[in-house]
Amino acid sequence: MADPSTSPRLTRASVVEAHKLIKPYIHHTPVLTNAALTTLASTPRDPKDLAGTPWESRTPAKPKMRLWFKCENFQRVGAFKARGAFHAIERLKLEPGWLAGGGAEKGVITHSSGNHAQALALAARTNGIPAYIIMPSISAAPKIAATKGYGANVIFSGSTSVEREEVTAKVIEQTGARLVPPYDHPDIVLGQGTLGLELQADVRNLIGGEQTDRVTGETTLSVYRSSNKGLDAILAPCGGGGMLSGVALSCEGTGIRVFGAEPSFEGADDAKRGRFTHATGDSSLGYNF
The missing domain is CATH 3.40.50.1100 (Rossmann fold)
Incomplete structure (x- = not known):
């Protein structure tokens, strides 16, 4: 290697430079919306559905979300x-x-x-x-x-x-x-992070127009923020961490929050259960997902 x-350096500026290097070889994949999923994400949960979960007895959230999907399933x-x-x-x-x-x-x-x-x-x-x-x-x-x-x-x-x-x-x-x-x-x-740059730019350009398309395959999920006409947060799969880390770098200094996502079904939440430790002298700093 x-x-x-x-x-x-692992910075947003380096992700920008990486994009310039690979642009001739990759597809600029589309960003699509899905009306059904946006409606589902913006509909408050029934309190009865929270029984037996960590959120039992809490007042269900009433989010107003707009979801955008970066369709890397159309990538080479x-x-x-x-x-x-x-x-x-x-x-x-x-x-x-x-x-x-x-x-x-x-x-x-x-x-x-x-x-x-x-x-x-x-x-x-x-x-x-x-x-x-x-x-x-x-x-x-x-x-x-x-x-x-x-x-x-x-x-x-x-x-x-x-x-x-x-x-x-x-x-x-x-x-x-x-x-x-x-x-x-x-x-x-840095290479994987280039999809984050495209996602941010495309959502800014697409806001104001309606898109309704079905999204399948490998995607990155984003949440719409109307106050600044850009993204509020990006949800990216954890996996090995390369894409998640790159997307986080692409959001450096933008105010966009980045979350790692993984399924909890049948113990697939290994990143959540894992502990990443960085030794600092006599102590250590642990990071839990």
């Missing part, structure tokens, strides 16, 4: 992951000598079960660079086929992160390929 110390490879992958490749291309016999011919590598796998395979093919993708053998067949269809060398591994990383390390040793991680790298975070 590119040395994180050489990456731009069908997911926002294309943004981070293309930005990571563009940053490597800026590394002195990397293209001219400095390592590009050895390729890039990652481990992913699907969307990042396809995204890096596409970004590598676009730039004429070999790609090695470590995929769990239990990955969805269509995603394996798509990754191979983009010209990547697919190597299978076990399903756990330890197993995937072990195979990745072996392939790096054999090929000298550069690692492009799925989410935990500044270049990935």
